[in-house]
Amino acid sequence: MKAIIKNLYIRAVSSWLPENILTMSSLAPVYGEETVRNIIKTTGIEQVRIADRDMTASDMCQRAAEHLIEKEDISIADIDGLVFVSQTADYILPSTSVCLQHRLHLSKETVCMDIHYGCSGYIYGLFQAALWIQSGACRNVLVLAGDTTSRLINEQDKSLRMVFGECGTATLVSAGTGVMGFHIGSDGSGYDRLIVPAGGFRTPASPDTAALVYDDDGNGRTRNDLYMDGMGIFSFSVTQVPPNISTLIEMMSWNKEEVGFVALHQANEFMVKYIRKKLKVAEETAPIDVRDFGNTGPATIPLLFSDLCSQGDAYDLSKVVMCGFGVGLSLGSVATDMTETRFYEPINK
Amino acid sequence: MELKEFIENFKEVFDDEELTGINGDTFFKELDVWSSLSALSLIAMVDENYDVSITGNDIRKADTIEDLFALVQSKKNV
Numbered sequence: 001m002k003a004i005i006k007n008l009y010i011r012a013v014s015s016w017l018p019e020n021i022l023t024m025s026s027l028a029p030v031y032g033e034e035t036v037r038n039i040i041k042t043t044g045i046e047q048v049r050i051a052d053r054d055m056t057a058s059d060m061c062q063r064a065a066e067h068l069i070e071k072e073d074i075s076i077a078d079i080d081g082l083v084f085v086s087q088t089a090d091y092i093l094p095s096t097s098v099c100l101q102h103r104l105h106l107s108k109e110t111v112c113m114d115i116h117y118g119c120s121g122y123i124y125g126l127f128q129a130a131l132w133i134q135s136g137a138c139r140n141v142l143v144l145a146g147d148t149t150s151r152l153i154n155e156q157d158k159s160l161r162m163v164f165g166e167c168g169t170a171t172l173v174s175a176g177t178g179v180m181g182f183h184i185g186s187d188g189s190g191y192d193r194l195i196v197p198a199g200g201f202r203t204p205a206s207p208d209t210a211a212l213v214y215d216d217d218g219n220g221r222t223r224n225d226l227y228m229d230g231m232g233i234f235s236f237s238v239t240q241v242p243p244n245i246s247t248l249i250e251m252m253s254w255n256k257e258e259v260g261f262v263a264l265h266q267a268n269e270f271m272v273k274y275i276r277k278k279l280k281v282a283e284e285t286a287p288i289d290v291r292d293f294g295n296t297g298p299a300t301i302p303l304l305f306s307d308l309c310s311q312g313d314a315y316d317l318s319k320v321v322m323c324g325f326g327v328g329l330s331l332g333s334v335a336t337d338m339t340e341t342r343f344y345e346p347i348n349k
Numbered sequence: 350m351e352l353k354e355f356i357e358n359f360k361e362v363f364d365d366e367e368l369t370g371i372n373g374d375t376f377f378k379e380l381d382v383w384s385s386l387s388a389l390s391l392i393a394m395v396d397e398n399y400d401v402s403i404t405g406n407d408i409r410k411a412d413t414i415e416d417l418f419a420l421v422q423s424k425k426n427v
Contacts, residue, residue, distance in 0.1 A: 042386045159385070217385045231388050231405030238393065239402045270386075274393050 001184045002251055005130040009178030010336060011140075014068040014344040015169040015299065015306035016060050018051040024162050031158045039162050044269025048165025048294035049348075051148050057086045058096045060168025061144035062103055063347065068170045069104075071344055074140065076105055079172075081132045081141035082112045085121040085298045087327070088148045089114060100144065111137065118194070119265050119326030121145060121298035122171075126334055127182050129173040143171040147297035149226070152196055156212065156220030160228055163268055165294030167346075169302035181335040183248040185240070190329035193232040198223040234271060237325045242278045245323055245333050252319075252335045260316030261309075261338075262286035265324040266293075266300035285315075298324070303346065310343040317341065350399065350425065355418045358398050362390040373415035391417075401425055 024046055028036045040046060051060060061084065069076065082104075084097035091099075097112035111132065115124050122145045129141035146168035153160045198209035209223040221227060241264075249256055262281050264272050269288050276286040289304050296303055301322050309315060317338040325331035352373050360368045363382045377383060388408050395403050395417075401424040403417075411417045 038384065038386060042389070229405050230385065231392060231408060234389050235392050235396075235402050235404050238396055270389060278396075 001182070002247070003182045004251065005134045005180050005182065007175060007177065008130055008133045008173060008180060009176040010126075010338055010341045011172040011174040011176070012068050012072050012342045012344065013169070013171045013302050013305045013309075014064045014071070015167055015303045015346040016064040016067065017167050017293070017346050017348045018049045018055065018060065019348050020050045020052065021047050022050050023047045027158070027162065035158065036162070039158065042268070042270045043163055043290065044288060045163060045165075045290050045294045047292055049167060050150050051166045055148075056090050057088045057146040057148050057166075057168060058084065058090050058100055058144070060166070061086075061146045061170060062100060062168070064146075064168045064170035065100075065104055065142055065144055067344060067347055068172060072172065072342070074172070077107055079106050079140045079142055080110055081129060081138035082106060082110055083115055083125045083128045083141060083143045084113070085115045085117060085125040085143065085145040086147050087116060087118045087297065088151065089116075097144075117327060117330065118147065118297045119267065119295070119300070120324035120328065120330045120332050122301045123182070123184060123322070123324045123332035123334055125298070126171070126173060126180070127184065127332070130180050130182070133173060133175050139175045141173045143173060145169050145171070145298040145302060147299065149297050152226040154212070154221040154225040156214070157225065159217065159219045159230060160226055163295050165296050167293060167296040167299040167303050169299045169306065171302050176340070178337055178340070181248055181252045182332065183244055183251065184332035185244060185330070187236070187240075187329045190232060190236060193229040193236070193329060194227070194327045196224065196226050233267075233326060233329070236329050237267070237271060237331070238274055238278060240331055241275050241323055241325050244331055245279060245321055248333045248335050249321065254319055254335065256281070259319045259321050260285065261320045263301050263304050263320065263322035265326065266290045266304060267295050267326070305341075305343055306346050307349070309338075309341075310345040350422060352415065352418050355421070356414060358394055359391070359414055359417070362387055362394050371414065373413060373418065375414050376412055377414050377417070378412070395421055399425060
């Protein structure tokens with residue numbers, strides 16, 4: 001799917017980090033010192049943030065949104081759309097986005113929608129916001145993206161526990177004079193590469209699905225927990241992401257050399273480095289920001305903006321490309337001008 | 350493509366390690382230096398040098414380096 005959508009722009013980005021820090025080195029007594037050292041060397045992740053048990057992804061996103069609304073000094077009445085991108089919603093039903101309409105005191109005329117995606121989800125959230133604005137349905141849409149992935153992970157699964165962190169983000173997309181290009185693709189044949197097998201309606205959770213099983217690498221999980229085939233995801237990403245981005249850049253009639261910021265989904269250092277190498281873009285153009293936060297799922301791209309672009313004018317944001325990829329399997333990229341965007345530093349950084 | 354060259358590329362997956370006595374018959378997953386993280390580097394190496402995409406399942410099914418070589422060769426010839 002390719003589309004160029006006009007008369008809109010990304011107005012502001014904010015993020016909220018939980019205060020609890022899990023350092024990877026603290027897991028050495030559990031997983032072994034050498035294993036932990038090797039994993040850190042590959043992932044580049046030294047610590048992650050983990051939300052309190054009584055806090056959900058929507059709570060984190062709500063805080064990011066309240067901060068953004070206050071800083072932007074936008075009237076609540078002017079927000080007419082809300083998209084919540086998460087795989088860790090508050091309830092099976094209703095949609096969490098509707099709950100957020102009430103909690104953020106938005107108008108009852110607000111259109112709300114949940115988007116059930118992870119690492120690629122931010123792109124889908126922006127796409128939904130862009131369509132509402134282009135159709136004339138909305139003028140200001142909040143895209144709230146965040147996950148509490150640690151709650152899907154078995155404590156015995158080091159392959160995941162040492163990678164995923166938590167964060168809530170808010171992005172305001174508004175009517176304006178800008179342009180956004182989208183290129184989104186799906187490959188459902190890889191549905192089982194990143195999956196929580198049980199707990200849905202195909203395989204309801206049962207005593208059977210709660211049985212702990214260890215794999216060849218010594219990672220333990222039940223079928224109620226998240227499973228990730230790291231090799232499968234890596235193989236998908238390194239082959240699909242570079243052509244997806246290149247096609248989008250062509251579609252925009254840009255030259256790759258002119259792109260000043262490439263915001264890649266921050267899966268882990270190894271993955272981002274390799275994709276960057278394949279894209280042949282400079283290190284400083286496609287930064288890595290996983291050391292202190294890990295992979296925060298749908299929040300990595302807005303967190304990257306919030307963390308790095310709030311620190312002054314280090315980047316030329318007139319031609320920005322962002323790309324999310326993962327669960328589904330799915331991937332998508334966006335090309336846009338972000339010189340008018342305001343970035344707010346992560347809260348609790 | 351040649352097996353000899355493939356073995357040399359395979360060794361480079363383990364950048365800091367001194368690897369000796371590696372040949373086509375080596376059961377690569379039994380090497381001391383092998384880990385699930387090496388598998389990622391292996392996928393990257395094959396992608397970079399042979400422009401072929403191998404999956405986690407491909408690696409799980411292969412036993413020796415020659416199995417990997419044959420796999421890459423067959424994917425290249427598709």
